[in-house]
Structure formats: structure tokens, C-alpha cells
Amino acid sequence: MSEQPVLSVEGLAKDYGDGFGLNRLDLSIDRGELVLLVGHNGSGKSTLLGLVSGFLEPTEGSVSILGSPADSVEARTARSYVPDEPILYSDLTMLEHIAYNAALHGTPDWEGAAEDLLVTFQLMDRTDDLPARFSRGMRQKAATIVGLVRPFDLLLMDEPFLGLDVAGQDALVTILGDLAGAGRSVVVSTHQPNLTAVATRCVGLRDGDMVYDGDPDPDVIGRIIHG
Amino acid sequence: MTDSKQLAARDAARALERARRDARRARIDIWEAIYQAYVAGFAIAGFAALVASVLPEDQVGTTQLETVTRYAPVALGMVMAFAVAIGLRSGARGGPLVFDPPTVHYLFQSPLDRGFVTRRTALNQLRSAVTWGLSGGLALGLGASAALPGGIFWLGLGLGIVGMLTALALFGAALLASGLRISMTTATLAGMAVTGWSGIDLASGATSSPLTLIGRLGFMRETADLTSLAGIGVVSLMVLVAFGTAASVSLEAALVRSGLVSQIRFALTMQDLRTVVVLRRRLTGQAHRPRTWLPIARTSGSRRPVFHRTLNGLLHTPPSTLVRAGVLGVASGVALGLAVRWAAPMAFLSGLLLFLAAYDFVEALAQEVDKPTLWANKPVRPGDLVTRLTLAGAVCMAPVAAVAAATAILVSGGGLVIIALTAIPATTLGAVVGAAVSTVLGAPTFSAATMESEMFALTTVPRILAPPALAALPMVPVVGGFASGNPAGSTVVGSVFLTAVFCGLALLWLRSRRPELS
Numbered sequence: 001m002s003e004q005p006v007l008s009v010e011g012l013a014k015d016y017g018d019g020f021g022l023n024r025l026d027l028s029i030d031r032g033e034l035v036l037l038v039g040h041n042g043s044g045k046s047t048l049l050g051l052v053s054g055f056l057e058p059t060e061g062s063v064s065i066l067g068s069p070a071d072s073v074e075a076r077t078a079r080s081y082v083p084d085e086p087i088l089y090s091d092l093t094m095l096e097h098i099a100y101n102a103a104l105h106g107t108p109d110w111e112g113a114a115e116d117l118l119v120t121f122q123l124m125d126r127t128d129d130l131p132a133r134f135s136r137g138m139r140q141k142a143a144t145i146v147g148l149v150r151p152f153d154l155l156l157m158d159e160p161f162l163g164l165d166v167a168g169q170d171a172l173v174t175i176l177g178d179l180a181g182a183g184r185s186v187v188v189s190t191h192q193p194n195l196t197a198v199a200t201r202c203v204g205l206r207d208g209d210m211v212y213d214g215d216p217d218p219d220v221i222g223r224i225i226h227g
Numbered sequence: 228m229t230d231s232k233q234l235a236a237r238d239a240a241r242a243l244e245r246a247r248r249d250a251r252r253a254r255i256d257i258w259e260a261i262y263q264a265y266v267a268g269f270a271i272a273g274f275a276a277l278v279a280s281v282l283p284e285d286q287v288g289t290t291q292l293e294t295v296t297r298y299a300p301v302a303l304g305m306v307m308a309f310a311v312a313i314g315l316r317s318g319a320r321g322g323p324l325v326f327d328p329p330t331v332h333y334l335f336q337s338p339l340d341r342g343f344v345t346r347r348t349a350l351n352q353l354r355s356a357v358t359w360g361l362s363g364g365l366a367l368g369l370g371a372s373a374a375l376p377g378g379i380f381w382l383g384l385g386l387g388i389v390g391m392l393t394a395l396a397l398f399g400a401a402l403l404a405s406g407l408r409i410s411m412t413t414a415t416l417a418g419m420a421v422t423g424w425s426g427i428d429l430a431s432g433a434t435s436s437p438l439t440l441i442g443r444l445g446f447m448r449e450t451a452d453l454t455s456l457a458g459i460g461v462v463s464l465m466v467l468v469a470f471g472t473a474a475s476v477s478l479e480a481a482l483v484r485s486g487l488v489s490q491i492r493f494a495l496t497m498q499d500l501r502t503v504v505v506l507r508r509r510l511t512g513q514a515h516r517p518r519t520w521l522p523i524a525r526t527s528g529s530r531r532p533v534f535h536r537t538l539n540g541l542l543h544t545p546p547s548t549l550v551r552a553g554v555l556g557v558a559s560g561v562a563l564g565l566a567v568r569w570a571a572p573m574a575f576l577s578g579l580l581l582f583l584a585a586y587d588f589v590e591a592l593a594q595e596v597d598k599p600t601l602w603a604n605k606p607v608r609p610g611d612l613v614t615r616l617t618l619a620g621a622v623c624m625a626p627v628a629a630v631a632a633a634t635a636i637l638v639s640g641g642g643l644v645i646i647a648l649t650a651i652p653a654t655t656l657g658a659v660v661g662a663a664v665s666t667v668l669g670a671p672t673f674s675a676a677t678m679e680s681e682m683f684a685l686t687t688v689p690r691i692l693a694p695p696a697l698a699a700l701p702m703v704p705v706v707g708g709f710a711s712g713n714p715a716g717s718t719v720v721g722s723v724f725l726t727a728v729f730c731g732l733a734l735l736w737l738r739s740r741r742p743e744l745s
Contacts, residue, residue, distance in 0.1 A: 055479060057478070103238070103242070
């Protein structure tokens with residue numbers, strides 16, 4: 001018997017009232033896959049991630065994470081979502097964000113993992129500062145750390161490289177590759193070319209339809225993005 | 228496993244809530260708290276004084292008292308019915324719960340039971356709504372105590388309870404509609420049924436609706452009896468069921484609301500009336516239609532491109548905007564009609580209602596102001612564009628003025644023809660110019676917002692008052708005429724003169740505006 005997919009999407013559609021943001025999409029992602037989600041603006045990448053993360057409600061179809069519906073407690077336990085615009089409390093410090101999110105998910109011994117991530121993203125000396133006041137790139141790093149410090153089976157990231165400096169981009173590529181190598185499933189919406197080196201699969205979207213599902217070939221990705 | 232994770236999440240959420248509450252308490256400045264209490268007390272006293280001013284100074288006689296005890300409870304029930312209808316429609320749009328974006332992102336993505344978060348938020352918001360309702364009811368009782376029997380205690384108690392229950396009904400209806408995910412059509416039909424039931428009570432003098440039963444509590448000593456408890460029971464049950472369904476509220480709607488509501492709060496803080504109105508309309512899901520209501524030629528080639536563009540934009544407005552403009556026109560006419568029959572100051576209300584309607588007719592101007600780069604690159608003098616867009620808006624608002632004038636003539640029984648046909652067009656022009664001034668003024672600059680509070684008040688109060696004052700000014704001679712019995716002719720001359728002077732000055736000011744490029 002084959003292993004249950006981490007993410008299973010069937011006939012998933014989202015109608016915003018002025019046309020379909022996503023048009024009856026079928027997708028299955030297994031453990032250990034690092035999937036690049038590519039497409040031009042308005043192609044449906046953020047809509048797909050919003051639906052899988054449970055923030056958007058589908059017009060048709062279903063999403064299941066490890067066999068549970070997207071809005072179930074089980075799915076929320078298994079899924080970590082980092083949106084394109086970092087969402088941070090204005091009254092919590094960097095460390096308080098991490099501690100709170102770790103506690104919400106019942107994460108034991110989070111301090112070590114948090115320290116590693118803070119060092120990697122060069123935020124170790126900013127742990128007692130309020131990240132809501134950070135620059136765009138630093139807020140992106142903060143949101144990424146908060147999303148990574150808790151346990152998950154499926155990581156969803158929407159444009160995680162936005163605003164990151166080169167060191168931050170390289171660090172994130174390494175981390176995402178390591179996560180996939182450790183058996184976590186990762187879906188990243190991005191145009192970042194150097195992620196193709198560690199990605200295992202690419203899904204291309206255009207106007208809400210899936211136009212490609214295969215190897216992360218840079219030439220193919222270029223053609224999808226440039227239309 | 229999942230249960231232990233939920234308990235851990237619950238503990239974490241509670242701990243954060245406690246920490247944030249303690250931090251808030253630690254930040255409280257005693258003088259600031261005293262000042263806020265003073266402002267709240269002042270507002271309640273002001274409302275009570277307003278109520279007292281429209282009621283007789285002495286105790287009403289037996290006949291009038293009979294009329295009050297017969298109709299006032301039903302009228303209070305009707306107010307509650309409208310509150311329920313508004314609540315149902317708000318709930319169908321995803322209201323009334325407002326979460327801050329991080330709460331939606333972190334708590335709703337954790338293993339925490341969603342009902343735990345929604346019910347706690349609902350309880351906090353309900354507490355605030357009930358306080359407002361109770362305060363409003365108490366102020367009403369205080370203001371009515373000179374004219375009505377029962378004294379401050381009984382009227383304050385009765386109307387305070389009705390105010391509190393009205394807030395409960397409004398909030399409960401919204402939460403119920405949101406939790407049950409009912410459609411807007413269902414919410415509207417249910418709202419119509421509730422108001423219709425109270426309307427039947429009003430027309431027949433019967434007491435059949437639970438809301439009318441609650442209304443009887445308002446005049447406790449005269450009209451309340453044990454049957455009122457049934458009304459309280461119905462509202463309480465609705466609130467309890469609503470809390471039971473709170474876990475099912477739409478996360479998507481909550482996210483949209485949380486973003487818009489925080490912007491509205493900021494705009495309110497900055498006294499930016501136009502932004503509040505625009506965001507409030509966006510919150511109710513009003514988006515422009517892709518197609519125009521009527522076929523219209525392209526702007527290119529038009530000899531009057533500014534007017535053409537204004538009309539073009541208006542033809543894309545959603546049905547709710549058209550309905551709102553019509554309703555505000557009718558309400559303005561009713562207010563003017565009632566001014567001659569009942570209380571002359573109602574004429575000011577007529578002007579203010581047209582002012583609210585006018586915001587939709589300066590939308591084309593607002594688009595330029597919001598995009599200063601586009602505005603600056605138009606091949607006309609920036610100030611000329613502002614005045615032309617304002618006047619185009621005034622021309623496009625003519626149908627609303629016609630509705631208001633016709634309504635005023637009907638309500639007054641045909642006695643207001645001359646005044647309605649002159650004062651309402653003058654007020655419409657004042658309303659559009661006022662809305663244009665409000666739009667161009669926008670929010671205070673950051674440097675103004677960081678001034679000492681006295682300086683901020685000195686600069687901000689005129690900003691808030693000047694735009695609606697332009698709509699109310701043409702009604703000053705009308706109010707004076709009604710109060711002193713002056714002939715319509717002199718009233719009309721005064722109204723037109725004031726409009727010409729003040730709108731002329733405002734248009735000159737608008738003509739001097741330039742885009743603020745950062």
C-alpha cells in the first residue's frame with residue numbers, strides 16, 4: 001500500500017466573483033517533495049496557497065492534509081504557512097513571537113532550533129526588539145523563523161525571498177533543501193532561480209489553470225513565467 | 228495527542244492574553260483615564276441635553292402621556308427590529324467579530340479550538356457594545372425625565388435596559404448570521420420579517436413582537452409587566468445560540484474585516500471622515516461593476532472629458548450605491564418636510580444627509596487626490612481639474628436633489644415648493660463642494676498629528692466641521708424662516724446668497740490645490 005500524500009487537492013476552484021482565481025485544480029504532494037510554484041502575477045499561486053492554508057474558502061473541490069480537511073485541527077497541526085506579507089504582533093519581541101508560536105504548537109525544546117535559525121538569519125542580536133518595526137527584509141526573516149520553529153509536515157511559503165539580502169536568500173535555499181531531505185514537504189511560490197537546484201518538482205500555473213507539472217527545469221520555468 | 232496539544236495551545240493563548248492585559252494596565256496614565264471618563268461623561272450629558280431640548284420643558288399632560296405609553300414602547304421595539312436587521316446583514320458579510328491579523332494568522336493556524344478564540348473575542352466585543360447601549364439608554368432616560376413621569380431612576384433604568392438589550396440584539400443577530408453563514412438574501416428577508424412584525428405592531432397598536440415586549444420595559448412604571456421577560460428570553464436565547472455557532476465564522480471574511488477595520492480605526496483617529504466613509508463602504512463589500520449601467524461613449528473625443536469621466540465612473544457604481552443615494556435623497560426631503568411641521572433644526576439634518584450622499588459624487592476627484600502622480604501629469608492646471616471634477620459631481624447629483632425636493636414637497640403637503648426648489652439645489656451644491664473639500668483635505672499630516680493636543684484640536688476641529696458646514700449653511704435662512712415665520716422669498720434669497728459666498732470661497736480654495744508628491 002502506498003503512503004498517504006501529505007497534500008491532496010481535488011477539483012479545487014476559487015471564484016472571486018469576477019472570474020476564477022483557480023480553476024478546478026488536482027494536485028498531490030508526497031513526503032519529502034520540494035515543490036516550486038511558478039506563474040505570472042494573477043496566475044493563482046497565492047490563491048492556491050491561501051486555499052491550502054485554510055485562509056481562503058474554496059468555491060468547489062477539497063483540500064486534505066495528511067487525510068484531514070484544511071480547516072481541521074489535525075491539518076493546522078501538520079501545516080505551517082508563511083504568507084507573502086509578514087504578519088507580526090506589534091507588541092511582542094522577536095523572541096516572544098518565537099516562544100508564543102512554539103507554545104501554541106506544544107513544541108518542546110524550541111530554544112536550540114530558534115537559536116540556530118536566528119544565527120543563520122543574522123538576527124541573534126535583535127531577539128529583544130520588536131520585529132513589527134524591522135525593515136521589510138528583516139520582517140520577512142522574522143516571519144520565516146516563526147514559521148519554521150514549530151513542528152510541521154507541510155511548509156507553505158508565499159514569495160519568501162521578497163526583501164531578503166543575498167545571504168538570507170542563500171540560507172533559506174539551504175534550509176528548504178534540508179527540510180525536504182529530512183522528509184518534510186515544502187511548497188514555495190517564488191521566481192527565485194537558485195531554488196531550482198534543490199527543488200524536486202515544479203508546478204506551473206497560468207490564469208488559474210495548471211500548465212506544467214514536472215521537473216524544475218529552469219528553461220521551462222522561464223517560459224511559464226514569461227508567458 | 229491532539230487534546231494535549233489543544234490544552235497547551237489554550238495555555239499559551241491565555242498566558243499571552245494575560246501578559247498583554249498586564250502590559251496595557253502598566254501603560255495606563257491616570258490623567259489620560261480621567262480625561263477619557265470626562266469625555267464620555269460629557270458625551271452622555273450632551274446627548275441627554277439634546278433629547279431634553281426636543282421634548283417639552285414641563286411634564287406632559289394626561290392625553291399626551293397616553294399617546295407616549297401607547298406608541299413609545301412600539302417605537303422602541305421598532306428601533307430594536309432595525310438593529311436586528313442591520314445585525315443580520317452585517318453578519319452575512321462576516322461581521323461582527325474583528326480579530327487583529329496576527330491573531331488570525333497564529334491562533335487560527337494553531338491546534339487551538341477555533342471556538343475558544345472566537346467566543347473570547349465575541350465576549351470582549353459584546354461587553355463593549357452593551358456598555359455603549361446602556362450608556363445611550365441612560366442618557367435617553369436622563370433627557371426624557373423632565374417631560375415624562377417616572378423620574379430619572381425609573382426612566383434611566385428602563386431605557387438603560389432597553390439600550391443594553393438593543394446592543395445585545397444587534398450583536399447577537401450579527402454573530403448568529405455570521406456563525407450560520409447565511410446568505411445576504413436570507414439575512415435581508417429575515418431582517419424584513421423582523422421589522423415587518425414590529426411594523427404591524429406599530430400600525431395596529433398590538434403587542435405581539437418580542438421586541439415590542441422589550442420596548443415596554445422602557446417606561447417601566449407605566450408599561451412594563453411580566454410578559455416583557457419573554458422578550459428578554461428571546462434575545463438572550465439568540466445570543467446564546469450565536470455564541471454556540473461562533474466557531475463557524477468565515478476565516479476569509481475575518482481576514483478581510485480585520486485589515487479594513489484597523490484602517491478605519493486609524494482613519495478615525497486621524498479624523499479623516501472621507502477615508503472612514505470609503506473604507507466602511509468597502510467593508511460592506513461594495514465594489515464597482517465592470518460594466519456601466521448605461522452604454523456610454525468613450526472619453527476620448529469628448530468635448531467635456533472631465534464631466535464625461537465623472538459620469539463614466541458613476542455609471543460603474545454598484546446597485547447599493549444607487550440605492551443609498553436614493554434613500555439619502557428621500558431622507559433629506561423627509562427631514563426638510565418635517566422641519567416645517569415639527570422642529571425647524573431638522574432642516575440642518577436634511578443638508579447633512581445630502582452631504583453624506585455627496586461623497587459618492589466626488590469619487591472621480593478622490594481618485595485623482597489618492598494618486599497624486601497621475602493628477603500632476605494631467606495637461607491641465609491641477610486646481611482647475613479639482614474645481615471641474617467638483618462641479619461635474621454636483622451636476623451628476625442633480626437626480627438626488629430632485630428626489631429630495633419632490634419628497635420635501637410631498638411631506639410638507641405642497642407647502643414647500645419654492646423653498647424645496649431653491650434651498651435643496653443650493654444645499655446639494657454646498658454638499659458636493661463640502662465633500663470635495665473633505666476629500667482634498669484628507670487626513671492631517673504626520674507633523675499635525677504629533678502636535679500638542681491643544682494645537683491639534685485647533686487645527687483639526689475646523690477640518691472636521693468645515694465640510695459638513697458647507698452643506699448645512701444654505702439651510703440657516705430656512706431654519707430662521709421656519710422659526711420666525713418669515714416669507715419664503717427672503718428665506719430663498721438668504722439661502723442662495725450664503726451658498727454663493729461660501730461655495731465660491733471654497734471653490735477658490737480648491738482651485739489653489741496642488742498634488743502632494745512625496
